[in-house]
Amino acid sequence: MQITIALAKGRLAEMAEDLLERCGLDVSELREDSRKLVFYDRKNDVRYLLVKPTDVPVYVDHGVADLGVVGKDTLLEAGRPLYEMLDLRYGKCDICVAGYAEKKRQEITSAVTRVATKYPRIAKMYYQQKGENIEIIKLNGSIELGPILGLSDVIVDIVESGRTLKENGLSVLETVCAVSARLVVNRVSLKTKYEAIAPLIAKMKEELEAEK
Amino acid sequence: MRRNQLPEGVQDFLPAECRAKRDLEETLRQEFMKNGYEEIETPSFEYYDVFSDGIGAYMQENMIKFFDLNGRILVLRPDVTVPIARMISNNFAEEGQFRFFYIQNAYGVEDYTIGQRSEFTQAGVELVGKGGSGADAESIALAVRSLLGAGLTGFKIDIGQVGFYKGLLQDGNIPGETAEELRELIDNKNSVELEYRLDQLGVDSALREKLLALPGLFGGREVLEKARALSGNAACAAALDNLEAVYQLLCEFGYEKYLSLDLGMLHKYHYYSGIVFRGMAHEMGFPLLSGGRYDGLNGEFGIDRPAVGFALGVKRVLIALERQGSLRVKRTKKTVVAAQAHWAKAAFLQAEALRQAGQVAVFEIDPAPEVLAGYAADENVDAVYYYSDQAQPERRK
Numbered sequence: 113m114q115i116t117i118a119l120a121k122g123r124l125a126e127m128a129e130d131l132l133e134r135c136g137l138d139v140s141e142l143r144e145d146s147r148k149l150v151f152y153d154r155k156n157d158v159r160y161l162l163v164k165p166t167d168v169p170v171y172v173d174h175g176v177a178d179l180g181v182v183g184k185d186t187l188l189e190a191g192r193p194l195y196e197m198l199d200l201r202y203g204k205c206d207i208c209v210a211g212y213a214e215k216k217r218q219e220i221t222s223a224v225t226r227v228a229t230k231y232p233r234i235a236k237m238y239y240q241q242k243g244e245n246i247e248i249i250k251l252n253g254s255i256e257l258g259p260i261l262g263l264s265d266v267i268v269d270i271v272e273s274g275r276t277l278k279e280n281g282l283s284v285l286e287t288v289c290a291v292s293a294r295l296v297v298n299r300v301s302l303k304t305k306y307e308a309i310a311p312l313i314a315k316m317k318e319e320l321e322a323e324k
Numbered sequence: 325m326r327r328n329q330l331p332e333g334v335q336d337f338l339p340a341e342c343r344a345k346r347d348l349e350e351t352l353r354q355e356f357m358k359n360g361y362e363e364i365e366t367p368s369f370e371y372y373d374v375f376s377d378g379i380g381a382y383m384q385e386n387m388i389k390f391f392d393l394n395g396r397i398l399v400l401r402p403d404v405t406v407p408i409a410r411m412i413s414n415n416f417a418e419e420g421q422f423r424f425f426y427i428q429n430a431y432g433v434e435d436y437t438i439g440q441r442s443e444f445t446q447a448g449v450e451l452v453g454k455g456g457s458g459a460d461a462e463s464i465a466l467a468v469r470s471l472l473g474a475g476l477t478g479f480k481i482d483i484g485q486v487g488f489y490k491g492l493l494q495d496g497n498i499p500g501e502t503a504e505e506l507r508e509l510i511d512n513k514n515s516v517e518l519e520y521r522l523d524q525l526g527v528d529s530a531l532r533e534k535l536l537a538l539p540g541l542f543g544g545r546e547v548l549e550k551a552r553a554l555s556g557n558a559a560c561a562a563a564l565d566n567l568e569a570v571y572q573l574l575c576e577f578g579y580e581k582y583l584s585l586d587l588g589m590l591h592k593y594h595y596y597s598g599i600v601f602r603g604m605a606h607e608m609g610f611p612l613l614s615g616g617r618y619d620g621l622n623g624e625f626g627i628d629r630p631a632v633g634f635a636l637g638v639k640r641v642l643i644a645l646e647r648q649g650s651l652r653v654k655r656t657k658k659t660v661v662a663a664q665a666h667w668a669k670a671a672f673l674q675a676e677a678l679r680q681a682g683q684v685a686v687f688e689i690d691p692a693p694e695v696l697a698g699y700a701a702d703e704n705v706d707a708v709y710y711y712s713d714q715a716q717p718e719r720r721k
Contacts, residue, residue, distance in 0.1 A: 175609020195513035197539075294516065302513070303482055303584055304606035306543070 113308045114157045115301075118177035120165035120186070124293050127202045128181040135315040157308075169194060169296065178301035178309060184291035185270055189231045195302055198295035198316055201323075207234060209286040210277050211259045211266035228258030229268040238268065238288045256280045333434060333442030340653050344642055345445070347654065348474055349427050352447045352636070355473045356425040359466055361449050364424045366407040368431075372397035378624045379595045380406045386432045388442070400431035405595075405618065405633060408450050413626035421453035427638075441639070448615070448635030452622060455630030457569035460599040460617060461577075463632045464570065467603055467613055468579050474641050475650045479605040479612070481582050482542075484589035485567040486596050486616070488551060489538065491559030496531040506535065511590040513539040542586035545571065551587055563598070570599060595621045599632065607647035612640050658684040660699045660708045662691045667711035674709065674717070696720065 117132070119125040119142075129139040138153040142160055151160040161177055168182035169190035180194075183203055187196065209227075228249045229235045239246045249264050251257075256276060258264035270291065271277065271284060295316065302309055330336075337345055353363065372389060375382045388400040401407050404426050412422060427447045434442055449466060451459050464481060471479050489510065493503055502525065509518040515536065522532045534554050541547050541554075548568050551560075567585070574583055591600045591614065600616035615634020622629040645651040659678055663671030668689050678685040691699075691710075699708045700721040709717035 173609060175606070193512060195539075196516055197513055199516040297513070298609050300604040300606060300609055300611065303480055303542070303586070303604060304478075306584075 113305050114159060115179065115305055115308045115312070116159045116161060116177045118161045118163055118168045118171040118180040118182075120168050120180075120182045121162050122165070124165070124181060124183060124203050125162060127293065128200070131200065131316060131319060134319050135312060137312075166190065172296050172298050175298045175300055178298050178305055179312075180296045181293055182296065184289075184294050185231065185234070187294060187296065188237075188289075188291075189233050191233055193299065195297040195299055196294050197297050197313055198320065200293040200295060200316075201320065203293040204290070205270050205272040205292075206284075206290050207231065207268065207288040208271045208284045209238075209266050209268055209288060210256075210271065210282045210284050212281070213283045213285065225266065226258075226264040227266055227268055228255055228264035230255060231268055231270075234288065235268040256282060331442070335441075335443075341642070344651055344653050345638060348638060348642060348645075349445070349447060351473050352470055352638075353425075353427060355470050356447075356449055356466070359423075359449075359469070361423040361425040361466075364408070364411065364426055365428065366401065366404060366411055366426070368429070369398045369400050370407060370410070372399050374410050375399055375402060375406055379618075379620050380409070380624065381594070386434065388431050388433055401428075402432050403430050404428055404446060404448055404635065405450065406621070408452070409622045409625050409631070412452055412622065412629070417627070419453070419627070419629075421451070423449070423451055425449040445638040446635040447638055448633060450631060450633035452631040452633075453629045454632075455617075455619060457566050457573065459630070459632050460566070460570045461573035463615065463634060464574060464599075464601055465577055465579065467601065467615065467634050467636075468574075468582050470636060471603055471605075471612065471641070475645055476605055476612075476641065477648060477650075479582065479603060479644075480584050481579075481601055481603050482584050482586050482589060483567065483570065483599065483601045484586045485563040485598060486590055486600055487563030487566070487598050488555075488560050488587050489590055491557055491561075491563055492531065492534050492538070492555055494557060494559055495534075495555075496527055498525075498527070507590045508592075510535070510538045510588050511592070513588060515539045539588040541588055542584065544584065547585040547587060566598060591616060601634065603634075603636070605644045605648070608640060608644040610637075610640060612637060612644060655704055656684050657706045658686055658704060659706055660686045660688065661711075661717070662688045662696060662699070662708070663711035663717075664713065665689055666713075667715065670715055671709070671711045671717070 119128050129142055133139050137156055137158055141151040149162060161171060163171060165182055165186045168180040169187055169192045171177040172180040172194055173192040181200065185207055225244065225246045226249060227235050227246045228251050230252055232248045232250050235248055249258065255267045255269045258267045259282060260280060266285060268288065274284060277283060297309065375387060382402045387402050390398050392398055408424060425448065429443050429445050431443050451463055464483065467481055509521060519536060522535060537554055541551055548564060551564055571583065589600060589602065595618040596616040597619040598617035602611040603613035604611050613634050613636035617632040619630045622631055642651060661671045661675040672687060675685040675687040696710060699705050705721065708720040710720050711717045
C-alpha cells in the first residue's frame with residue numbers, strides 16, 4: 113500500500129530527507145534539482161510531496177498525504193486535528209514576544225497592546241491565556257519592522273539565534289513556547305494503512321533515540 | 325456583496341448529487357428500519373439552554389444563535405443526540421427502551437478553511453434505555469451494516485473505551501481542566517507534548533507511564549492484553565471487560581475484519597461514558613461516522629437512562645463512495661409528451677396513462693422547436709411524442 117509523505121520545503125525537508133534515508137527509504141529523487149512537485153521511491157512504494165510549510169498540515173488533515181514533517185510553529189498556527197507522533201528534535205527554536213525592553217508605551221490613545229505577527233492564532237492563544245487584550249496586526253515577513261516603525265508595540269515571532277532582533281535593536285521579552293520539527297500523521301491513515309506506517313514510525317523513533 | 329452569494333459552509337445540491345444523497349439516505353433509512361429503529365424528527369432550532377449546560381455542552385462560539393420575540397436565545401441544533409434526550413424526557417415518563425433514528429441536518433459555526441461545513445446531514449441511531457455490552461455491540465453492528473449497505477468496502481470501525489482513561493485518572497489527583505487538556509493530547513496521539521505536559525505537572529511516575537502508553541494502545545485484539553497489564557484498578561478492568569465483550573460479540577457476528585481497537589481514542593464530547601467508536605475509510609481523511617455510549621446525558625433532562633448511538637456524515641460517505649468508484653447515480657428514463665395547445669387534452673391524457681403505468685412522463689404545451697429537438701437529443705429521454713395538428717401524435721424519437 114502506497115504511503116504519501118508531505119515535506120515542508122526548505123531546510124526542514126533536507127533534514128527530513130536525511131532521517132528518512134537512514135530509515136531505509138530512497139530519497140534520491142527528492143535531492144535532484146528539479147521543478148517537480150511529486151517524487152517517488154518506487155521500491156518502497158512511497159510518494160513524497162514537497163510543499164510550502166503552512167500547507168503540510170492541510171495535506172495531512174485531508175488525508176492526501178498520510179504523513180508530514182513540519183515545524184511545531186506551523187502546527188500550532190494551523191490548529192488542525194492531526195496525530196503528532198514524534199519530536200524530530202531538529203529545527204529547534206523559540207516563539208517569543210520581542211520588542212524594546214526599556215521603552216514602555218506612552219501613547220494615551222492605545223490601551224491595547226498591538227502585536228505584529230505572522231502567527232495570529234498563536235499570539236491570540238498566548239495572550240488569551242495571560243488574560244490580556246491585544247490587537248493583532250498580521251504581517252507576512254520582516255516582522256521586526258513592526259515596533260521599529262511604530263506599527264506595533266511588540267512582535268510574536270520565531271527566534272533562532274536572536275541575531276535579527278539584536279541587529280534591529282529589539283530583544284526577547286517573553287518566551288511563548290519552544291518549537292521543533294514534528295512528524296504528523298493523518299488520523300485515518302494511521303489505522304487504515306497501519307502495516308505500512310507503523311514500522312516506518314518505529315524506525316524513525318529508533319533512529320532518533322540512537323541520535324540522543 | 326453580490327446577491328447570489330452563499331454564506332460560508334453551505335451548498336446547493338444539484339440533481340445528480342441530490343439524487344445520490346437521497347438514494348443513500350433511503351438505503352440508510354431502510355437499514356435502520358429493518359433493525360427495528362423508528363424515525364423521528366426534532367425541531368431545527370431549540371433554546372440555547374438545551375445545549376449550553378452540563379455534559380452535553382457545546383462550545384458557545386460554535387453554535388448558530390438568534391433570538392425569539394421574547395428575547396430568549398435560540399440555536400440551530402448542533403447535533404441530534406442532545407435533542408433526542410430532551411425529546412424523550414418530554415414525551416416518555418415511563419421506563420423502557422427506545423430505538424430511534426433520524427436523518428436531519430445539524431448546524432455549526434465551523435472553520436471553513438479546513439473544510440468543515442456549517443450545515444451537514446447526519447443519519448444516526450440512538451438506543452436509549454439499555455446499557456451493557458449487548459447494546460454496544462448492537463449499535464456498532466448497525467454501524468457496520470450501514471456502511472456495507474451504503475456500498476463502502478475496506479472500511480474500519482475503530483473502537484475505544486473512555487472508561488479506561490477515566491479509570492487511570494482515578495489513581496492520580498488530576499483536576500478536571502487538566503484532565504481535559506490531557507484528553508485532547510492523548511486523542512491527538514500527541515505523545516510529544518503529552519510527555520512535556522506530564523513532566524510540567526509533576527504527575528507521579530507510575531501514572532505518567534500509563535498515560536504515556538495510551539496513545540500507542542491501538543491495533544487488534546492484542547491491545548486488550550497490553551491494557552490489562554497496564555492497570556489493575558476496578559474501573560479500568562470494568563472498561564476493558566466491556567470492550568472485550570463487545571469485540572467478542574462483533575467477531576461472532578463475522579465483523580472482525582472491520583474492527584480495530586484504540587484505547588487512546590477519547591472523543592471530544594464530554595457526554596461519552598463508555599464505548600466510543602469511529603468509522604473510517606482510507607479514501608477519506610476524516611471519520612465517516614462517530615458514536616458511543618452516553619449514560620449520563622438523559623439524566624440531565626429527567627429520567628436517568630443508559631444510551632448508545634452513532635451519527636453518520638452523509639456527505640462524507642458520498643465522497644468516500646465516489647473515491648472508491650462506486651457512487652452511481654441511477655438515471656431515470658423519461659418520455660416526453662408535447663402538444664400544441666389545441667391538442668393539449670389528448671397529450672395530457674397520454675402522459676397521465678404513462679405515469680399510471682409507472683413511467684416518468686414530461687408534459688409540455690407549445691414547446692419551442694429547439695426545446696423539442698433538445699428532448700430528442702437527450703440521452704435520458706426514451707421517446708418523444710408530439711401532437712402538432714392531429715389527434716394522433718407524431719413520434720419524434
